[in-house]
Structure formats: structure tokens, C-alpha cells
Amino acid sequence: MRGEKDTYELHPEQSIVLAEAYRRYAEDEHGFSRITRWLNSEGVPTARGGSWSIPVVTRILDSGFAAGLIVQMTAEGRTYHPGRHPAIISAELWQAYLRRRGEAPRPSRQVEPRSPLSGLLRCADCGGSMRLAKRPSAGGQMAPGFxxxxxxxxxxxxxxxxCLEHNAIAAVKAWVLERAAEIQDGARAAALERRAVTAIDDGAAAARRLAKSRAALGALTVRWVEGRISEDAYNAAAERLQAEIDRLNTRDTAPAAPDITVEEVRELAVRVTDLWDAASPLELRTALAAMIDHVEVIPPARKGYGRTDFRVVPRYPELYV
Structure with a gap:
């Protein structure tokens, strides 16, 4: 595969081989093992110059890239979206592949976050995401962190x-409890209800962000298909990008008026509070994402002095002031 600016395409030789692999699977009913042996016997190298394996063949064909699509992996399965690159196989061949693929048994796959804060934490220095990693805690023991x-x-x-995970969770929980308590106050809720969420309606900026997000999703899929990133990393990043694409697409037709009220935000805060000790990480993460845009992790000014702080950035800040 080769990239030209923000679009991606296959070399002509790769296109022919990939189209033939789909045809063999869908029409000749060859399995992935047989297709893998065929590719290696013909001396066809992978994009990285190595030999083919069954997982690599399966991943590439399942990606739908050759059909001009981008795949998003969720707990419910695969969802395909139009990409910016041209298709090299027909829609009929792609559908024939999917029909036969659907008959094959598949292992159960659940994309479950390991932490209720997965994807929500941001580095205050660079604005980038935080990843799970063990961190030293009191007593020198290693504990879950970011x-x-x-x-x-x-x-x-x-x-x-x-940061340590339990410190971040404690800070977010305190923020949620405070929001749930203060927004239930009758006088405050009545005053806030009169406030409107100002919608930023910059069509040109939204179009630029949409194009950038689509290009990023295409580049991400290329990296995954070529085996340069893990499936877990692909799933997490693709989910965020597709959510941004869906949000920007909706902006084209959505009314400028706010689509959430103070009462609904209050209910969110109360629901998160109720879920906190009983919900799974996925359930709590979903609920938190409905009311929190991200959480900044702010390190102490001097290394080894002071404590790490957290600043919660709500999804609807106008409703909290």
C-alpha cells in the first residue's frame, strides 16, 4: 500500500492478488489456510516483505479495504463505512465474501475497557491521551495507573x-458527586434552565475537521491491515475517530438549538452516581463519556514535589457555570 497526501491505494500488482484472494474465497470456496498457502507458493510478499500467515490474510480480507471501506470494531462486531480510497473489487464480490464469511464460526469478541477512565484522560503538557500502565504507589508497590x-x-x-488510577477515579467521582448535588438545587436548576448552550456553527471549520478525521481513519486502517498496530489499539483509536466523524456529519443537518437540558444533565450525574460501585468498567465509562469531555492530568510543578491534580472538562460546560 502507498499513501499520497491523505489518500491510500494499493499497488497494481497487489490489487490483482488481493482481488483474486477474494474471488477464491467467495466463489471457489477456498479457506483462509488454502489462500495463505497459495500466496506463499506464488512468492507474493506481504507489504512488509514477509511470508503470509492465516491471521494476516484474515485481517486483510475482513478489513474491507479492497471494497473501498473502513472497518470499525465494536463489542457488537464489525461496522463498515465508506473510505476515501477507491475500491478494487466489486460490491457484488464483497457481498459474496461477507455471505460466506458469515457462515464461518467466529470466536466471541468483547471490546471491554480495563478502566472506567479509558480514553478520557489527557496529558496537561501535550494534550495527548493517557494509556494504562503500572505506576509505583505507596510502599513501593506497583499499581494500575496511566x-x-x-x-x-x-x-x-x-x-x-x-497518575495512579485510583487517584484519578477519586477525583472524577468527587466531581460527579458535586455536580449531582449542586445541580439538584431547585433555585440553581431554574436559573440554569434559562441558559442556552451556544452552538458553534462554523461550517468551514467543521468540514476541515471532518476531512481530517476521515483521512486519519483511513491511515489508521492501513496501519492495522499491514500489522503495524495491534487490534486493541486500532479498535480504541477507530472508535474515537468514527465517533468524531459521526458527530461532524450530524452537524450538517442538526438544528442549532441545544439538544440537552439542565434536567437531562442532572439525570446523567445522578445515574453515574448510582452506577459507580455496581457497574462494569464499560457501563461506567459510557455513562461518564456522556457528561465528561476529558480529564486533564496536571503534574506537580517540580518533580517529586506536590501532587498530581486533575481538571474535569465537562461535555456541556455552559450548564455548569
Missing amino acids: VCTRWYQYRDGRRLVS
Whole structure:
């Protein structure tokens, strides 16, 4: 695969081989094992110059990239969306592949976050995401925590921004409890109900963000298809990008008026409070994401002095002032 600016395409030779692999699977009823042996016997290299394996063949064909699609993995299964790249197989061949693929048994796959704060924490230094990692806690024991993803990837001398998971959860829980308590106050709720959420309606900016998100999703899929990132990393990043694409697409037809009221925000806060000790990480993460945009992790000014702070950025800040 090769990239040109923000679009991606297959080399002509790769296109022919990939289309033939789909035809063999859908029309000749060859299995992935047989297709893998065929590719290796013909001396066809992978994009990275290696030999083919059954998981690689399966991942590439399931991705739908050759059909001009982008795949999003969720707990319910695969969802396909139109990509910015051209298709190299017909829609009929793609549907024939899916029909036969649907008859094959598949292992159960659940995309379950390991923490209710997965995807919500942001590094206050660079604005990047935080990833799960063990961190030293009191007594020298290692405990679940988060570190700046960019620090983890680049190790370029920037300071490490990190936190313990239980400290972040405690800060977010305190914020939710405070919101649930204060917004239930009758006088405050009545005053806030009169406030309107100002919708930012910049069509040009939204179009630019939409194009950028689509290009990023295409690039991400290429990396996953070529085996350069793990499926878990792909799923997490693709879910965020697709949510942004869906949100920006909706802006084209959505009314400018706010679509949430103070009462609904209050109910969110109360529901999160009720879920806190009984819900699964996925359930709590879903509820938190409905009311929280992100949480900044703010390290102490001097390393080893002071404590890490957290700043919750609500999804509807106008309703909390």
C-alpha cells in the first residue's frame, strides 16, 4: 500500500492478488489456510516483505479495504463505512465474501475497557491521551495507573506525566458527586434552565475537521491491515475517530438549538452516581463519556514535589457555570 497526501491505494500488482484472494474465497470456496498457502507458493510478499500467515490474510480480507471501506470494531462486531480510497473489487464480490464469511464460526469478541477512565484522560503538557500502565504507589508497590502516550512512544526527553488510577477515579467521582448535588438545587436548576448552550456553527471549520478525521481513519486502517498496530489499539483509536466523524456529519443537518437540558444533565450525574460501585468498567465509562469531555492530568510543578491534580472538562460546560 502507498499513501499520497491523505489518500491510500494499493499497488497494481497487489490489487490483482488481493482481488483474486477474494474471488477464491467467495466463489471457489477456498479457506483462509488454502489462500495463505497459495500466496506463499506464488512468492507474493506481504507489504512488509514477509511470508503470509492465516491471521494476516484474515485481517486483510475482513478489513474491507479492497471494497473501498473502513472497518470499525465494536463489542457488537464489525461496522463498515465508506473510505476515501477507491475500491478494487466489486460490491457484488464483497457481498459474496461477507455471505460466506458469515457462515464461518467466529470466536466471541468483547471490546471491554480495563478502566472506567479509558480514553478520557489527557496529558496537561501535550494534550495527548493517557494509556494504562503500572505506576509505583505507596510502599513501593506497583499499581494500575496511566502515563502520557506520547511520552511512552517517543521517550524524547519530555517529562513524564502520569497518575495512579485510583487517584484519578477519586477525583472524577468527587466531581460527579458535586455536580449531582449542586445541580439538584431547585433555585440553581431554574436559573440554569434559562441558559442556552451556544452552538458553534462554523461550517468551514467543521468540514476541515471532518476531512481530517476521515483521512486519519483511513491511515489508521492501513496501519492495522499491514500489522503495524495491534487490534486493541486500532479498535480504541477507530472508535474515537468514527465517533468524531459521526458527530461532524450530524452537524450538517442538526438544528442549532441545544439538544440537552439542565434536567437531562442532572439525570446523567445522578445515574453515574448510582452506577459507580455496581457497574462494569464499560457501563461506567459510557455513562461518564456522556457528561465528561476529558480529564486533564496536571503534574506537580517540580518533580517529586506536590501532587498530581486533575481538571474535569465537562461535555456541556455552559450548564455548569
